[in-house]
Amino acid sequence: MTASRTALRNWYLENKRDLPWRDDPSAYKTWLSEIILQQTRVAQGLDYYLRFVEQFPSVEHLAAAHEDQVLKLWQGLGYYSRARNLHAAAKRVVEAYEGHFPDSYEALLSLKGVGPYTAAAIASIAFGLPHAVVDGNVIRVITRLHGIEAAVELGQTAREIQRLADDFLDHHHPGDHNQAIMELGATLCTPRSPHCPACPLNNTCMAFKNGTAERIPVKRKKVKRRARYFHYLIGIESGKVAIQRRDTNDIWAGLYEFPLIETENKGMLSKDALEAGFNVDQMQVHRVNAGPKHVLSHQDIFAHFYHASFPLVKTAGYRIVSLEELHTFALPRLIDRYLENYDSNGGKKRH
């Protein structure tokens, strides 16, 4: 085991990717990078990380920001609850810990949006504490190393993986070790076609020995996807448009969007259905565009955009903003992409 730990660390020190949060493994930057990189590829998360650090160089700066500002910067990353939790945790670090992240696993775990994985990452990387991380990459490496073919979602398998990761942890260099095993999963021990001949652990790996790496880790069947049908009303009068803030019990909570009707079935809505649904009359629909299917983790969104004119004064409950101002609001990627591709009259833009 000791030889494997050393081989893994040496491989990491020689091959690690040059990533900006590795230059300064402070608790703030480690936490920020870990939250941004959850469910996000490094290539995509990198730009977001750099923008966050530039705009909020310290946890105090982030805590002092308005939530809309944080959501705007997060726009396009998805899973917006992560951004709201990030903001809430920053405020707590400032209020309860005078701007210093707590240096214990348990206290880190009490911060919003910080689960066992992120707490272990910050504790080990920023504070050198012996806590083993377990994320998707680590699960893949550990199950392959030990030839585990039980479904990884089962509680018993998850506990076994955590125990094996704890046993493997290098207590002298927990931060390097955790980053090394994740890096191995990201670069060599990949889901498809792992690069076993180049792997520093291949002499002890059961999956390599048995030729089973491609079918490990074993996952249970995927959950059923949900199709949703959105109908957005883009009513522009004198260069102004109505928008609304989404509530907190659904996707994109806290983000802004055009007035919306959601239906159970696909297909465009008639003018009568639009007038009844949006509670406006004298509507004239000029153009309707269907957006491309928008894919989220468990949902597919099919959206129609109705460009119409009607008296904006009757749109009580909405916020009326100018078209220039619209881009300063945090918008779901679905709407942002639509605005990139269509002009305010619904005509396709030439790029």
Ligand code: SF4
């Ligand atoms: Fe993964 Fe192959 Fe290394 Fe085993 S030998 S840990 S399957 S890359």
